Amino acid sequence: MITLDHIQVCFGDRRILDDISAEIAGGRITAVMGPNGCGKTTLLRCIGGLLQPSSGRVLVDGKPVHDYSARALAQKEAFVRQQSQTDLDFSAFEIVLMGRNPYQRRLQNESQADWDIVEQCMRQTNTWHLRLAKPGQMSGGELQRVMIARALTQQTPVLLMDEPVSNLDIAHQFEIMHLLREAREKTIVIVIHDLNLALQFCDDLLLFHSGKLLYQGPVAGGLTPENIRTVYGVSAHMADNRIIYDY
Amino acid sequence: MVNERRSGRANPWVLLVLTVVLLMVIAASCLFGMVDIKMEDLLKAFEQWRAEGRMPQMLHYFLNFRIPRVLMSVLVGAVLSVCGAAYQSIFRNPLTDPYILGVSSGASLGAAVAFLLGLNAFFWGVESLALVTALLTVLLIYGIASIGNRMHTTTLLLTGVCMTLLISAIISFLIVLNPHKMDSIYFWTMGSFANRGWDDVLILLPVTVVGSGVVLWYGRDLNLLLAGSEAARSMGVEVEKVKRLLLLVTTVMVAFAVSSCGVLGFVGLIVPHAVRLVAGADNRKVIPYSILCGAIFVLLCDTLAHTLLYPNEIPVGSLTSMIGAPLFIYLLYKNKKSY
Numbered sequence: 001m002i003t004l005d006h007i008q009v010c011f012g013d014r015r016i017l018d019d020i021s022a023e024i025a026g027g028r029i030t031a032v033m034g035p036n037g038c039g040k041t042t043l044l045r046c047i048g049g050l051l052q053p054s055s056g057r058v059l060v061d062g063k064p065v066h067d068y069s070a071r072a073l074a075q076k077e078a079f080v081r082q083q084s085q086t087d088l089d090f091s092a093f094e095i096v097l098m099g100r101n102p103y104q105r106r107l108q109n110e111s112q113a114d115w116d117i118v119e120q121c122m123r124q125t126n127t128w129h130l131r132l133a134k135p136g137q138m139s140g141g142e143l144q145r146v147m148i149a150r151a152l153t154q155q156t157p158v159l160l161m162d163e164p165v166s167n168l169d170i171a172h173q174f175e176i177m178h179l180l181r182e183a184r185e186k187t188i189v190i191v192i193h194d195l196n197l198a199l200q201f202c203d204d205l206l207l208f209h210s211g212k213l214l215y216q217g218p219v220a221g222g223l224t225p226e227n228i229r230t231v232y233g234v235s236a237h238m239a240d241n242r243i244i245y246d247y
Numbered sequence: 248m249v250n251e252r253r254s255g256r257a258n259p260w261v262l263l264v265l266t267v268v269l270l271m272v273i274a275a276s277c278l279f280g281m282v283d284i285k286m287e288d289l290l291k292a293f294e295q296w297r298a299e300g301r302m303p304q305m306l307h308y309f310l311n312f313r314i315p316r317v318l319m320s321v322l323v324g325a326v327l328s329v330c331g332a333a334y335q336s337i338f339r340n341p342l343t344d345p346y347i348l349g350v351s352s353g354a355s356l357g358a359a360v361a362f363l364l365g366l367n368a369f370f371w372g373v374e375s376l377a378l379v380t381a382l383l384t385v386l387l388i389y390g391i392a393s394i395g396n397r398m399h400t401t402t403l404l405l406t407g408v409c410m411t412l413l414i415s416a417i418i419s420f421l422i423v424l425n426p427h428k429m430d431s432i433y434f435w436t437m438g439s440f441a442n443r444g445w446d447d448v449l450i451l452l453p454v455t456v457v458g459s460g461v462v463l464w465y466g467r468d469l470n471l472l473l474a475g476s477e478a479a480r481s482m483g484v485e486v487e488k489v490k491r492l493l494l495l496v497t498t499v500m501v502a503f504a505v506s507s508c509g510v511l512g513f514v515g516l517i518v519p520h521a522v523r524l525v526a527g528a529d530n531r532k533v534i535p536y537s538i539l540c541g542a543i544f545v546l547l548c549d550t551l552a553h554t555l556l557y558p559n560e561i562p563v564g565s566l567t568s569m570i571g572a573p574l575f576i577y578l579l580y581k582n583k584k585s586y
Contacts, residue, residue, distance in 0.1 A: 050477050074483030085475055089528035093251040098471055102483035106464060107256075115252045131251050154482065 001026040002047060002158065002187065006056035009042050016042045017053070018211040024204070026157075029180060029188040031198040031219055034208030035232055040191045041082065043208075044160050047189060048079045060158065074102035077158040078151035082166075082191075084143055086135045092146045093131040096122055099153035114153075121152040124179055126172070140167045148176060159183070161190040165197070177201040195223055195243045207231060255467075257535040261526075265539035269321070272543050276317050276550040277309070284309060311444060319443040319508060320549040320563070321542040322451045324518075326504040328541025329459050330497040331515020332522075332533050336469035337490055338388075340403055342578060344515030345501045348403070349410025351512075353384030354505035355435040356414045362432065363425055374450065378502035384410055385498050389490075438509035438564030440549050447507045458500040459538055465489055466531040473528070511545065511564045513571020518544055520574065 002024040009017040016039045024030050032040045045051040047058050049065040058065040060076055068076065078099070088095065099121075100114040122128040125145045135143050144167045151159060159180075165173040173194075180188055181201055192198050198205065198219055205222040207215040209231045215222040223243060228236045235246045278284050284305065292306040302310075331344035338348075345351045357380030358373050366372030388406050418436060422429050462469075468489050471479040480486045518541040519533055526532045545567070552563040 045477075048481055050480060070480055070485045071483040074481060077481070079477075079481040081478065084478075088473060089523070090470075090473075091251065094255070094529065095474070097255075098474060098482055101467060101471060104467070106467070109254050109256050 001061060002189070003059040003062075004043075004047075004056070005059060007043070007046055007053045007058065008055045009039070009046065009051070010054045015211055017046075020056070020213050022206055022213060022216050024187065024189060024206075026187045027185060028203040029190060029201065030204040030206060031202040032189060032191045032206045032208070033193070033195075033198060033231075034214075038208040039211050040208060041162050043206075044079070044162050044189065044191060048077055048160050049073050050079070071102050074154060074156075076156055077160055078154035078156040080147050080151045080159070080161040080164045082162040084135070084147050086143065088135050091132050091134055092127060092138070093118065093122070095135070095146060096127075096131075096150045096153055099150040102154060117153050117155065118149075121149040122146075124152065125149040126175060141169060141172060144168060145172065145176070157185070157187060159186050159188045159190075161188065163191050163193065166193060173197065195228070199223055199241070199243065255470075255529045256531045258532070262535060262539070265536065265543070269539055269543050269546075272546055272550075273317055273321065276546055277313055279550070279554070284313070312442070315444050315448050316440045316549070317546060318448045319451065320440050320546045322448070322455045323440075323504045323508050323511065324514060324541040324543070324545025325459065325538045326451075326455050326500045326541075327511060327514040327545070328518035328537040329462050329534055330501050332519040332530065332537045333462050333469065333493055333497050334515065335519060336472050336530060337493060338403065339473060339475070341520070342516070342575065343403065344513065345497075346510065346512045346514070347407045347516065347575070348384070348388055349407040349414070350381050350384050350388075350498060350501050351505050351510045352411045352414040352436075354378070354381035354502040355510050356380050356417060357502070358435045358506045359418055359421060359432045362435075363421060363428065371450070374503050374506045377506045378499060381498050381502040381505070382495075385494055389494065435505065435509045437562040438511040438567075439560075439562055440508055441553075441560065443507065451503055451507055454500055454503045458496050459534075461496045462493060463534055465493060466534055469493075469530040469534075470528075473530075509564065512568035513575060514541060514545060514567050516578075517567070517571045517574055520578070 004020050004022045004024070007017055007020040008015070020043065032043060034040055042051065046053050047060075047065065049058075049068065052066060060068070065073065096118045097110060097114065100110060100117065104110065104114070119128065122131060125148050127142065127145045127149050130138060130142055130146065138146065144164065148161075148164055151161070165176050168176065177197060177200075180186075180190070190202065192202070202219045205215060205217065205219040206213060207222050207227060214231060215227060225236050225238065228234060228243070236243050237246060238244070278286065288305065289309065292303045296302050296306055327345060334343040334345065334348065335341055354377040357377035361367065361373040361376035366376060387410070388403075391402055391406055415436065418432060422432055425432065468479070468484045471482055471484050472486065472490070476486045519537045522533050522536045522540055526536055545563070548566045549563045552561045552566050555561060
């Protein structure tokens, strides 16, 4: 369970997040939505302990995120970034194996169990055939799935994902979302742009509008035509439990 | 089919083979240096020493000049290679080494100034000032590098070039002010293992052993740093702490190596790259292999430097640069798409 306690983030005199307070429930998928530049990534970085808020604090299981050591936090939260590096000289297998770092001792070799976990996560994300490829030899979507596999090998109760499916084709979008759906015990916070995908796969919603939290609660109650118009300036209506955009 | 489940750690057999090769090269360069020493003469000299109690000239030369010189080139080779490998991961840029970043030049300036001030009379006098100027250089580079998430090649090269030019200007200035000490000052800019003695070995040896140990200890963290600071942090690396510690340790190593042997260009670039071509990018292999290969490489260069044109001696730094500079240009060319 994650608690956001009056989070405020300013870059210079620009206020990115303005007094955000919310509870992110354990064992559910929470969508973080809003237009580009509204602070979604910034919020995720705060939760992941990568950015110290200007004021306010983030609690993970009741403990401030900045009180965790890097190692302890990496056993608690895994992070899938929006962009990943393409010039790494490691194979996909080695990259995914890096996710086992928080469980390994210094100078210790990776164990049979580490290898098995890597194989299992790579099969789940449909990347096992890419295991010997290097990032430069993969497409953007393939690399993205490798990064998701790496986050899964961290075997954390919390998974933070910044637009994990934006680069993927429809089939892989569904595959990844089903995979997250099946990970019942995980607390997943996911930045996502596709409203219908969120409606179909996510439980809760944090909807942002110019640095403020406009809505928090079940996803179906938040993605209303009024909210969509307010946040995105696009008119839409619901039909068959799906959002249809009116152009 | 390559097995993906192979160990990321150094292969003990490879380490053994490299160690044996290193010992063979050490033995060879002890015997075939500037003046060939025959094994039987050496044994005879030992006999004579034991019988008469007076050390023959040849044995004195062998024990107090030849062996320390060989050991110094081994240590400096190891230091520069391990620091190059570490810098390449910390700055996430394959074109980094102590020479290209200007850290070696920074250390050489401190060493030359310390010498002019007469600090060489004190224990660690030269090394301390070399360390101060080298650290200032690293802080400057790190300050520039940490503005963005990653250091771009252009910024890196410009900083290094600028530091090197600035320092060579200051050193020329110092030479004009102290013309009678020109040779000694010049020594630090060229790199040479001539006239190194046991006291130099005893200063550099502990620094090399402890420093390399620290870098080896953080081998996996260096791998994760290559994936980016934030990625490393979310996979459990105390990024800032590790970077600061490793920059400090490597800078101490470079400062001590430069203080005793001057600037050797490109060693930290050539050796880790050659190792990566064969062993892959995993730092848990690259670092230990580089230590041994760097020692072998610099020792071979130094042996060539003082035997090729005997009785003249080529500065060993010019030899390493003649090998390193073309490699550097090749790497720039090869990487031009990715930067």
